[in-house]
Amino acid sequence: MQWAASSSTRGPVGHPAGDIDDGARDAFLSHLRDGVAAAAAGADMREGEFVVDLADVEHMSAAALMALTIARKEAINSNVKIVLARPNPALREVLEISRYQLIFDIVDDIDTGGD
Template structure:
């Protein structure tokens, strides 16, 4: 799993690349929690761009919830551009009830 982060005028966008499973979730957590802090410091919303993510298992999904709790209700995290596999995983896990999910990054901000 690789991680890229980009700051735009409207949001801080974090982009995991590859897959997030039992072997990569800890690195994802480090990156994502750092992004939560960075977004808060910049007073920007955080968008997780899933366009280059193959899939994540429950380990990655749970990291998203840890990040959501860390960010707090005032700083919602948006999930953007899931591929078809990730869209199904989000639906099966009912994460579409926990997170705003949008078709692309532009729609997130």
């Protein structure tokens, strides 16, 4: 897994790429935590958002999905919402089968959140 960071009108954006397998879980979680911290620091008194751009992710293991769940729980405590953006059709299906659309916003556009 590779990782890059940028920003958008919504807040900080993390750009993982490649496979997020069991071996990449800890690094993925660390990057998610860094993004949540950046969103919390820039949010002031309103809810912050941290966007995870999944456009270049080919596969996520169950361990990677668990990392997302852990980061979400921590984000709630920091008044930050994690938004999952631009998953490919196969990854979107995995997220939906896992019912992640019930706990994350899954959007098709990084800046506006349009589906």
